[in-house]
Amino acid sequence: MVTAASPYQGYVYAYPHKTAYRPLDPRPPLRRVWEGEPMDSLSLYLHIPFCEMRCGFCNLFTRTGAPDELVAAYLDALERQAGAVRDALDAALDGASGSAPGVSGVSGVPGTPGASGGAPGGPVFAVAAVGGGTPTYLSAAELTRLFDLTERTMGVDLRTVPLSVETSPATATADRLAVLAERGTTRISIGVQSFVDAEARAAVRPQRRAEVEAALGRIREAGFETLNLDLIYGIDGQDARSWRHSLDAALAWKPEEIYLYPLYVRPLTGLGRRARDWDDHRLGLYRRGRDHLLAAGYEQVSMRMFRLPDPARTAAPAHTTGYCCQSDGMVGLGCGARSYTSALHYSHEYAVGTRQVRAIIDDYVRLAPGDFTAANVGFRLGDDERRRRHLIQSLLQAEGLDPAAYRERFGTEATADFGAEFDRLAARGWLETDAGWPRLTAEGLAHSDAIGPALFSGAVRELMAGYEAR
Numbered sequence: 001m002v003t004a005a006s007p008y009q010g011y012v013y014a015y016p017h018k019t020a021y022r023p024l025d026p027r028p029p030l031r032r033v034w035e036g037e038p039m040d041s042l043s044l045y046l047h048i049p050f051c052e053m054r055c056g057f058c059n060l061f062t063r064t065g066a067p068d069e070l071v072a073a074y075l076d077a078l079e080r081q082a083g084a085v086r087d088a089l090d091a092a093l094d095g096a097s098g099s100a101p102g103v104s105g106v107s108g109v110p111g112t113p114g115a116s117g118g119a120p121g122g123p124v125f126a127v128a129a130v131g132g133g134t135p136t137y138l139s140a141a142e143l144t145r146l147f148d149l150t151e152r153t154m155g156v157d158l159r160t161v162p163l164s165v166e167t168s169p170a171t172a173t174a175d176r177l178a179v180l181a182e183r184g185t186t187r188i189s190i191g192v193q194s195f196v197d198a199e200a201r202a203a204v205r206p207q208r209r210a211e212v213e214a215a216l217g218r219i220r221e222a223g224f225e226t227l228n229l230d231l232i233y234g235i236d237g238q239d240a241r242s243w244r245h246s247l248d249a250a251l252a253w254k255p256e257e258i259y260l261y262p263l264y265v266r267p268l269t270g271l272g273r274r275a276r277d278w279d280d281h282r283l284g285l286y287r288r289g290r291d292h293l294l295a296a297g298y299e300q301v302s303m304r305m306f307r308l309p310d311p312a313r314t315a316a317p318a319h320t321t322g323y324c325c326q327s328d329g330m331v332g333l334g335c336g337a338r339s340y341t342s343a344l345h346y347s348h349e350y351a352v353g354t355r356q357v358r359a360i361i362d363d364y365v366r367l368a369p370g371d372f373t374a375a376n377v378g379f380r381l382g383d384d385e386r387r388r389r390h391l392i393q394s395l396l397q398a399e400g401l402d403p404a405a406y407r408e409r410f411g412t413e414a415t416a417d418f419g420a421e422f423d424r425l426a427a428r429g430w431l432e433t434d435a436g437w438p439r440l441t442a443e444g445l446a447h448s449d450a451i452g453p454a455l456f457s458g459a460v461r462e463l464m465a466g467y468e469a470r
Contacts, residue, residue: 006279008262012396012452015389016379016460018338018350019467027374030088037341039093039123041323044156046130046146047334049361050137052170071138073365075145081333082153084372089123125156126323129164136171140179147183159184169207172215177222188219189228194235195249202236216253229255233285234263234278243285247292259304260289286446300398303448326393327409335364342386346378385457387417392455396448400439414438421455
């Protein structure tokens with residue numbers, strides 16, 4: 001339990017990790033997977049697996065240089081998948097084994113978006129996001145098609161729910177941003193990583209600060225409610241002075257959110273071939289960045305996320321929109337997207353290597369509607385894994401674990417289920433309990449990338465260890 005010397009064991013943004021997924025045999029029909037699941041507050045995620053370049057630190061499921069015909073074929077497949085998934089959700093709600101009435105992208109019956117984020121009688125989506133890859137790799141016309149097929153087939157009015165879209169300096173063009181704004185995007189996230197040109201080159205991200213500043217200007221002109229800006233610390237050649245320079249350059253734009261990411265060297269990525277031990281350096285830069293943002297008036301939400309307090313902002317974090325990441329389901333569309341129910345997390349195949357990613361995308365665009373009606377690869381969550389997921393998803397947030405919510409959901413006390421883990425964290429000064437509410441200390445948050453993986457179950461760790469990176 002948190003015995004490794006490195007504070008950087010792994011970024012835990014979901015549990016279990018996708019490398020713990022395995023082929024499902026038999027493949028369960030989606031209508032059965034979703035039967036009995038609450039569908040009044042879902043998250044919708046759309047995955048676009050294309051980028052104009054692949055950064056040296058990136059291990060996302062993405063490919064570069066996709067031709068126009070492949071992008072068009074991908075959107076065709078995405079629409080087929082959306083239709084099949086929506087039919088399955090409707091069938092699950094009706095408790096029937098056949099096709100359900102209402103929205104059906106397969107049968108061609110268009111849905112009518114409802115004010116609550118879903119078609120009448122259908123699933124309700126409380127929050128939506130488009131990620132990748134780089135969604136704005138798509139042209140303005142292709143983005144319009146993406147939003148059209150999402151609203152028509154899934155029956156969700158994206159203008160009525162918080163909608164987040166990722167972009168990049170090179171693809172944040174005025175015409176694309178105009179489409180995003182018109183279709184209701186409330187939050188736009190841009191990966192800047194560094195305002196120092198030499199550091200960007202060192203991270204194998206060839207961009208110039210002038211290009212970054214121009215993109216940020218266009219984003220602000222478009223009027224999005226929330227701008228999120230990503231920075232990376234630990235880049236070769238970066239020191240305290242240059243890190244402060246990037247922080248101040250970011251703060252000049254007054255972004256509503258800033259994420260501070262440690263640089264990881266990852267298997268099968270360019271920088272992964274030049275790994276070296278620089279944990280103390282990264283941790284020092286993190287603390288400097290954290291303290292600088294707190295002094296500038298930001299509040300810390302997690303190890304990575306810092307947010308300007310603004311109760312009037314409607315592009316609120318997901319936990320204030322009616323969606324709860326610990327317990328509510330997620331519907332993922334696209335070949336790299338994951339979907340979550342209380343009992344099963346599932347997706348398509350996963351890869352990082354260029355050749356394997358391209359092969360998976362090529363297979364995805366050839367799938368027929370019927371191929372999207374069952375879950376392919378996934379992980380089944382028993383009671384213990386559901387408790388662990390709730391623990392991890394809560395504890396790695398600055399607000400900590402709500403003991404009443406845990407008790408209401410599971411009928412037990414978190415301190416009874418995970419007392420030994422809490423004791424070990426507290427002994428290291430990483431956990432405090434205020435009126436029975438466990439939360440990480442400032443130093444505990446700094447070590448989130450060690451604490452998260454240490455809380456994984458033995459079964460999940462074994463599966464992850466047996467995964468062959470490709």
